[in-house]
Every structure is written in structure tokens, then in C-alpha cells.
Amino acid sequence: MRHALHGFCGVVAGLLFSASAVAQSYHTYSQIGPYLQGIANDHPAIARFHDLGLSEEGRHLWAIQISDNPDVEEDEPEFRYISTMHGDEWVGTEMCLDLADYLTDNYGSDPTVTDTVDRIDIWILPLMNPDGFVRTQRENANYVDLNRNFPDPYTSPDNTPAGRAAETAVIMNWTFASSFTASANFHTGALVVNYPFDNNPSGSSVYTASPDDDLFIYISEQYSQHNSPMWNSSYFYHGITNGAAWYAISGGMQDWNYRYMGSNEVTIELSDTKIPSASQLPTLWNQNRDSMIAYMRTCLIGVRGLVTDSVTGQPLAATVTVVGRDHAVYTDPDVGDYHRMLLPGTYDLRFEADGYDPVTITGVVVNSGDATRLDVALDPPPQITYPNGGETLTAGVPVDVTWDGSATAAFQVQYTANYGDTDTVVDDFERSSLGSDYTTGGNRTWFVTTGTYHSGSRSARAGDISDDQVSWMTRTVGGGDVSFWYRVSSESGYDFFNFYIDGSQEVHVSGLGNWTHYQTTLPAGTHELKWEYTKDYSVSGGSDTVWIDELTVVADNTQWTDIVAETAPGANAASWTPPAPGDAYKVRVRAVVGDGFGEWDESDGVFSVQEGSSLPGDIDGDCDVDLSDLSILLAAYGTCDGDSGFDAAADLDGDACVALGDLSILLAHYGETCP
Numbered sequence: 001m002r003h004a005l006h007g008f009c010g011v012v013a014g015l016l017f018s019a020s021a022v023a024q025s026y027h028t029y030s031q032i033g034p035y036l037q038g039i040a041n042d043h044p045a046i047a048r049f050h051d052l053g054l055s056e057e058g059r060h061l062w063a064i065q066i067s068d069n070p071d072v073e074e075d076e077p078e079f080r081y082i083s084t085m086h087g088d089e090w091v092g093t094e095m096c097l098d099l100a101d102y103l104t105d106n107y108g109s110d111p112t113v114t115d116t117v118d119r120i121d122i123w124i125l126p127l128m129n130p131d132g133f134v135r136t137q138r139e140n141a142n143y144v145d146l147n148r149n150f151p152d153p154y155t156s157p158d159n160t161p162a163g164r165a166a167e168t169a170v171i172m173n174w175t176f177a178s179s180f181t182a183s184a185n186f187h188t189g190a191l192v193v194n195y196p197f198d199n200n201p202s203g204s205s206v207y208t209a210s211p212d213d214d215l216f217i218y219i220s221e222q223y224s225q226h227n228s229p230m231w232n233s234s235y236f237y238h239g240i241t242n243g244a245a246w247y248a249i250s251g252g253m254q255d256w257n258y259r260y261m262g263s264n265e266v267t268i269e270l271s272d273t274k275i276p277s278a279s280q281l282p283t284l285w286n287q288n289r290d291s292m293i294a295y296m297r298t299c300l301i302g303v304r305g306l307v308t309d310s311v312t313g314q315p316l317a318a319t320v321t322v323v324g325r326d327h328a329v330y331t332d333p334d335v336g337d338y339h340r341m342l343l344p345g346t347y348d349l350r351f352e353a354d355g356y357d358p359v360t361i362t363g364v365v366v367n368s369g370d371a372t373r374l375d376v377a378l379d380p381p382p383q384i385t386y387p388n389g390g391e392t393l394t395a396g397v398p399v400d401v402t403w404d405g406s407a408t409a410a411f412q413v414q415y416t417a418n419y420g421d422t423d424t425v426v427d428d429f430e431r432s433s434l435g436s437d438y439t440t441g442g443n444r445t446w447f448v449t450t451g452t453y454h455s456g457s458r459s460a461r462a463g464d465i466s467d468d469q470v471s472w473m474t475r476t477v478g479g480g481d482v483s484f485w486y487r488v489s490s491e492s493g494y495d496f497f498n499f500y501i502d503g504s505q506e507v508h509v510s511g512l513g514n515w516t517h518y519q520t521t522l523p524a525g526t527h528e529l530k531w532e533y534t535k536d537y538s539v540s541g542g543s544d545t546v547w548i549d550e551l552t553v554v555a556d557n558t559q560w561t562d563i564v565a566e567t568a569p570g571a572n573a574a575s576w577t578p579p580a581p582g583d584a585y586k587v588r589v590r591a592v593v594g595d596g597f598g599e600w601d602e603s604d605g606v607f608s609v610q611e612g613s614s615l616p617g618d619i620d621g622d623c624d625v626d627l628s629d630l631s632i633l634l635a636a637y638g639t640c641d642g643d644s645g646f647d648a649a650a651d652l653d654g655d656a657c658v659a660l661g662d663l664s665i666l667l668a669h670y671g672e673t674c675p
Contacts, residue, residue, distance in 0.1 A: 025278045026090055027097065029130050033062040035097060036126070040064060043104040046117060052125065053170035056141040059130035061170050064100050066122040073332065075306060077181035077299040077339040080123035081292070082171070085146040085185060085253065087132020087139070091270045091284055092186025096126035098285045099292050116297060123178075128185075129167055136275075140165055147185075148249060150256035154201055154496075157505055159260050171253070179332035180263040181339040182219070182299040185253055188276075190269035191229060192236045193220040196259075198243035198252040198267075202468040203494070204537035208244035210258060211325040214343055219298040220266055226290040243267070262329040264299075264341055302342035302371045303364060307331050307351055310377035310406065316353045318378065323348035323360065342366050351376045357409075357591045357598025379406040381599040382589045389605025393578050393585075394621030396612040398649055400573045401563060401587050403601070409591040413563040413574045419586045419606050421557040422480060428550050430456045434473070443469035446531070454485040454515050454549035462497075462533035462545045472532040473548075480554030482529065483519035488512070490533075491541030500530040512542050515549075524556070566592050577648075578609040585609055615674055617666035619649045623674035625666060633658060633666055 027035060033051075040049040048070045052061040067074075081099070083092030103122065106113040116122070127133055131141035139145050144165045150172070151159045161169035195216035197208040210216060217240065224230045224239035233239045243254070257265040270288065271280075307318040315336025319328045322340065331338040340349070344366050352358040356378035366372050382405030393399055401413055427437075429448050440446040444463025453459040463471035488497045492511035499507035499518065507518060533546045563576045578585070585607050591598035617625040619632045636647035640657040652662040 024281055026094060026275075026281075029059065029127065029134050032093070032097070032127055033060055036062050036064045036100065039100050039104055043107070046070060046107055047100075047104055050123075052174050054166060055129070055131045056166045057131045059134075061125060061128060061130065061167065063123055063125040066100065066103050066117055066124070067120070068118045070121075073334040074121065075335050075337040076119055076121055077304070078121040078123065078179055078332070079296050079299050080125065080180055080183045081186065082125045082128050082183065082253075083186035084126065084133055085128040085167070086187060087129045087135060087137045088274055089138075089186075089188040090133070090275050091188045091281075092268075093126040093133075094281050095186060095270065095285060095288050095292065096124045098289070100124050100126075102289065112293065116293060119300060120296060122296065123180075128171065131167075140167055144168075147253055148251040150251050150253050151260055152199065152250045152252075152255065153259060153505070154199065154203070155250040157508060175257070175261050175263070179330060179337075180257070180261070181329075182296075182341065183257060183263055183265040184223075184268050184295060185265065187267060187269050188271040188274045191233060191239065191272050192246075192269050193223050193230070193240045194243045194246060194254070194267040194269065195220045195240065196243060196255050196265075198255045199248045199250050200244055201470065201534045202536045203248055203250065204468055205244060205246070205248045207242045208248075209242065211327040212258075212264065212341075213242075215264065215341055216266065218343055219264065219295065219341070222298050223266070223268060223291045223295040226294050227287045229287060230291075258327075262327070266295075299339060299341060300370055301368075302366060303340045303347070303349065303374050304371040305338060305373055305375040306336045307338060307353065307376050307378060308336050309356070310379045313377075316356065316378060318351055318353040318356075321350045321352075323350055339371065344368050349374070351378060353378055355380060357381050357406075357593050358596070360594045360596065362594070379409060379591065379598070381601050382406070382409075382411060382591060383601050384587060384589055384603050387585075387587060387603060387607045389586075389603045389607055391607040393607065393609045394612050395578050395581050395609050396649070397619075397621035398575050398577045398647065401576050401589075402573045403589045405572060405589070406591060407570045409593070409598075410569050411567045411571060411574075411589050411591055412565055412597065413567065413576075413587065413589045414560040415563055415576060415578075415585065415587045416558050416560045417580065417582045417585050417609075419558055419584045421559075421584070423555045423557050425553045425555050426550065427553075428456050429453075429458045429460050429548075431458070434460065438473055438475050440471075440473040442471040442532075444471045446471060446473040449547070452487065452543075452547050454487070454547075456549075459547045459549040460531075461547050462531075464545070465533065465535055467535055467539075468537050470532060470534040472530055474528055474530045475551075476526060476528055477522070477553045478526060478556035479522045479524035480556060481519070481521050482551075482553055483517065484551040485515050485517055485549045486531075487515045487547045489542030490544055490546070491536075491539050494536040494539065495541065495544065496534055497546040498530075498532040498534065500528075500532070502527050503530075560588070563587070581609050581611050583608045613674060615669065615672060617652060617669040617672070618674075619647075619652075619666075625669045625672050629666060630670070633662060637663070 037049045040047040048065045050063045083096050149168045161172045196210045200208040220240040230239035254265040254267050257263040307316045317333035318331045320338045321328045329340050347364045348362045350360045382403045384403050386402045444465045449461040465471050488509050490510050496510045564574045586603040588600045588602040590600045613621045613623050619629040633650045636650040636658040639646040650658045652665040
């Protein structure tokens with residue numbers, strides 16, 4: 001049933017509609033909240049009313065949640081529709097209200113509706129820009145276009161609500177607290193489904209495919225094929241388009257959801273006319289009803305499951321990626337469920353979580369229809385228990401390196417005798433070409449140049465690229481301090497110098513500048529540094545390049561050596577004989593995970609190795625020939641090199657067997673101590 005009176009274009013209301021009726025007038029802002037509240041009140045088992053936050057002028061962003069268990073976090077995908085982020089595009093608001101009515105009124109009687117509500121946690125926000133809506137204005141009250149206001153890797157890369165419009169912040173905070181698998185936002189002014197990407201580094205209007213281009217084409221057509229005017233468009237084939245191919249924008253909500261939050265979102269334009277006559281609303285509802293439901297149900301395809309701690313069984317906040325696709329989705333940490341939408345095929349999936357060893361599952365088969373089920377339990381990394389720092393061992397005397405770890409994993413174990421040894425490398429590029437330490441590419445490679453430098457007479461310079469091109473240079477370094485000087489001379493706001501560490505952008509600069517110093521400290525491990533110069537589709541400024549000079553890297557010279565390359569599964573100890581005295585020893589262990597490895601765990605601190613005893617019979621190196629030495633020898637008695645139980649330290653006469661001759665040597669010196 002209808003739950004409120006309807007206004008005509010926001011003026012007067014007079015009719016209460018039956019369950020089969022559709023509004024032939026537009027709702028006012030003040031009617032929308034009570035309308036949604038009425039639906040929730042009438043369907044308390046499956047609907048909840050939510051006030052998500054306030055607009056710039058204090059108006060509410062009201063939403064409704066529809067689910068078979070709306071108060072329970074379940075192992076199911078979350079989905080949402082958002083409408084009217086442009087205040088002068090009203091049709092989507094009415095479609096959202098009609099959908100909320102349709103789902104709740106037909107739950108329990110219509111099999112498709114019932115199945116959809118039972119299996120998907122559905123959220124509907126009919127009006128994102130209430131201030132613009134009451135003004136019939138595209139922008140919000142501060143004249144911000146909300147669909148240009150979201151984080152964007154090229155123009156506004158920080159994924160934070162700080163400094164953004166109030167309405168944008170509401171959506172971002174709502175999304176941070178949720179785990180939406182798929183979504184869409186409604187507009188008018190065209191008739192098409194627009195899918196990512198909406199932009200690219202150059203900002204040019206050319207087809208810009210996402211890693212899931214095949215998936216986006218499929219789910220976009222799941223919407224358009226049920227809407228006859230859209231599907232039969234004379235302008236857009238099958239009623240869909242790649243966003244940047246249509247026209248490029250920066251700061252759009254759909255790209256933010258996909259790039260930053262792992263949610264598959266499209267932008268749906270419902271009518272060529274921005275605000276068609278209210279008499280057209282029943283027709284528009286009939287054209288979009290089946291499309292809206294079909295698109296929602298696409299979040300049920302692909303691969304789904306739970307990611308948990310292998311020891312406790314607790315859900316994990318994990319990242320799931322398809323090997324070969326540069327895109328991640330994330331589990332809902334409350335339940336640990338993930339929903340990776342994919343078309344039929346065979347895939348390799350990688351699962352990662354902070355504090356756990358990653359797992360790659362190969363050959364995952366995805367069929368048409370419901371998602372393939374794949375639950376994954378991640379192991380915490382192994383933990384060294386001995387020697388773990390502060391101990392004193394003896395050179396030449398075997399010890400067991402021990403750790404706590406998975407009962408099913410194999411492990412690699414290593415030692416170092418020079419932990420903490422570093423060397424500072426300064427590259428001032430005073431040579432004719434880049435060395436083998438660098439990899440460079442793009443449309444033109446970086447090179448060594450003269451004439452512009454911070455010191456000396458040379459520097460590294462980006463390649464001479466043209467419009468819509470890029471030049472990059474990388475170098476792999478260890479943990480420690482990193483610094484360099486850079487100078488940019490480019491078209492301000494359009495042609496950029498970017499610097500990345502392990503793919504994360506740290507510098508994004510354009511315009512005319514002086515030499516600038518950059519410095520940071522990297523954690524232990526291997527890291528990729530990347531310097532990049534990128535140009536947009538037209539115009540140049542300054543010298544149209546960037547220079548790098550005086551790269552300083554503190555290199556880690558620690559040398560690690562295998563104790564054992566791969567243990568038997570479930571092992572928790574490995575025998576090791578310290579080779580020489582020293583005071584900078586450590587050991588470390590990591591799990592062998594498929595074709596790769598987990599995270600290293602090192603001794604918490606360094607330990608020492610002292611000079612071994614030269615006292616005959618002193619097997620354990622404690623400068624006493626006593627019962628402990630006799631026990632070691634008797635445990636190995638009768639074994640030879642290659643036998644199980646053979647202990648080389650007990651082979652006192654060096655004949656590769658532990659026998660009577662070794663016992664005689666020990667007994668001859670029994671009770672002696674080092675001088």
C-alpha cells in the first residue's frame with residue numbers, strides 16, 4: 001500500500017493510492033521521510049527506516065533497509081540504490097520509493113521478490129541531495145556537484161570525507177561502515193547505463209576499461225535488457241556505455257565505490273528528460289521495475305564464502321583478489337563474508353588479512369547462476385620461540401630452532417650473522433645513462449640529462465612525452481631511509497609528477513616549482529619506488545617534464561642463509577649448527593604457501609654465538625665433560641652419517657659413526673673442564 005499523500009511537483013497531495021497504483025505526482029522532500037517510515041512500520045519483519053545524516057542545510061538523508069533479517073549481520077551480499085545526487089533529477093527518487101513499496105508488499109507472495117529479499121541485504125536512499133532537490137538545482141546548497149566530489153586517484157586521491165560536501169561525507173561514512181557488493185545511482189538527462197571507468201590519467205574522453213570490464217558490461221545489460229527503450233537505444237548499443245567513452249569526469253561516485261571500496265557500481269540514466277511529466281511515472285516504473293530487480297540479483301553471481309582465523313574460527317577483515325585482475329573486494333569483518341562477482345570461468349583467488357599468511361586458491365570454477373561457495377581459513381604467521389633474542393649459543397654445537405605454527409604448513413627457516421648491517425647509497429646520476437638498478441618505461445623512457453640538476457652536473461629526467469602519454473622509472477630498495485630532490489615544470493593542474501611507494505601515491509605535483517626535498521622511512525622488507533610524469537590530452541607548460549637528483553637510500557646488507565628451504569608439513573623445529581662466533585645473529589621462519597610464502601617472523605632480538613669448546617668429549621660446548629655429553633652420545637650411539645638419529649657433534653673421532661671409539665674419548669675426559 002501507499003504510505004503518504006503525494007504532491008504534484010512538490011505542491012499539493014490529495015489521493016491515497018492502493019497497492020497496485022503508482023504515483024502520478026512527485027513527492028516533496030518533507031513527504032519522503034514519513035513515507036519510508038510508513039513502509040517500515042507496515043512491514044516490521046523485513047524493513048527498517050534509517051536516518052543516515054544531514055545535508056549542508058540540515059536536511060535528512062533518509063534510507064530504508066529491506067532484508068529477511070534486517071537486524072542481523074548475515075552471510076549475504078549487501079546492495080544499495082541511491083538517487084538524486086543531482087537535485088534537478090527526480091525520477092530516480094520515485095523509482096526508489098516504488099521499489100521499496102513493491103518489495104515489501106510482494107514479499108511472501110512473489111517468488112522472485114521473496115528470494116531477493118531473503119538473500120540480499122537491500123538498502124535504498126531515494127534522495128541524496130535534499131538541498132538541491134528543494135531548489136530544483138543540480139548542485140547542493142554550496143553549489144557543489146556531488147558527482148564530482150568523491151575521492152579520485154588523479155585529482156583528489158585521499159580517501160577521506162575531510163573537506164568534502166556534507167552529503168558526500170554521509171555517503172562515504174555509510175560506505176566505510178558497510179560492505180556493499182554492488183550498487184547503482186540514478187540520474188536523468190539520458191537513457192543509458194554508464195559503467196566504470198569514468199576517467200583516466202589524462203582526463204580524456206576515450207574508452208577506459210576497468211579490470212572487470214567484462215563483468216560491468218554483463219551487469220549493465222542485465223539492467224538495460226529489461227527496459228525496452230533503453231535496450232533499443234539508437235545512440236547507445238544495448239543501452240550501455242563506458243563512462244569515459246561517453247564523457248570523462250573526475251570525482252564520480254561510481255568510480256570511487258569501485259576503485260576505493262571494492263563495490264561494483266554503475267550510473268543509470270532513467271530519462272532523456274530531466275523532470276518528465278508526473279503522468280509518465282507509471283510508464284517509467286513499468287519500464288524499470290524488472291530492470292531494478294534483475295540488476296540487484298547480479299550480486300549473487302561469482303564466488304562467495306567466509307574468511308576466518310584457522311585457530312579461533314573468528315571472522316577476518318580480509319582482502320580478496322582475482323590473480324591477474326588489479327581489483328580487490330573486502331570481507332565484511334562482522335561476519336567474514338565476501339562476494340566476488342565474476343562471470344563463468346576458472347580463476348585463481350588470493351586471500352590476505354593483516355597478521356595472517358596469504359592463501360592463493362587455484363582453479364576455482366565459476367558457473368552461471370548462483371555463486372560458487374569457497375570458505376577459506378587463514379593461518380597466523382609462525383612465531384619463533386627459540387632462539388628469540390638474548391641467548392648465547394656455541395659455535396659448532398647443534399641446537400633446535402623452534403617456532404609455533406600451523407599444523408599443516410611447511411616452513412622455510414633461515415639465519416643471519418650480520419643483522420642490522422646497513423650501507424648508505426647516494427645516486428647523483430653523474431654518469432651517461434641510468435644503471436641496471438632502474439627499470440623505465442611508458443611512452444618514452446627516463447634518461448640522464450645535463451643542464452638541470454640539484455648538485456653536480458647531471459640528473460634523471462622523464463622521457464619527452466606528448467599529450468595523453470606517460471613516462472615512468474622504478475627502483476627496488478630495502479627498508480630504511482629514502483630521500484631525493486625533485487623539480488617539476490609542467491602545465492599546472494593537468495600534467496603531473498607522481499611518486500609511488502609500493503603502488504601508493506606519495507607525491508602528486510604539477511606547475512612550475514623549485515627543487516624540493518622528499519624524505520621518508522620505509523619498514524623492513526623490499527619496496528618498489530616509482531617516479532612518473534603524465535600528461536593530459538592537450539596543452540603544455542614550462543619545460544614539460546620533471547627531474548630527480550641525489551637519490552639517497554639506506555640499504556639493508558643483512559645476509560640470510562637457509563637452515564632448511566622447506567620443512568615437512570607441520571614441523572615446528574629445525575636442527576641448526578651455528579657456524580662461527582658473533583653477536584649479531586637472528587633466525588627467522590615463514591610458511592610455504594602454495595607457490596609463494598607467508599610473512600617472516602624473526603627472533604625478537606639478536607643473540608650471540610660464542611667460541612666452541614676445544615675440550616675433547618665436550619659435545620654440548622659448555623666446557624664440562626659431564627652427564628649431559630654422555631646422554632647426547634648414548635642417544636646417537638650406533639648411528640652413522642645419513643642415519644636417523646646421527647649427531648655429528650657426538651662423532652668425536654670423526655669416522656662418521658657414533659661408536660665405541662667416541663665413547664672411549666668421552667670417558668677418558670669425563671669430569672674435565674676448560675682451563
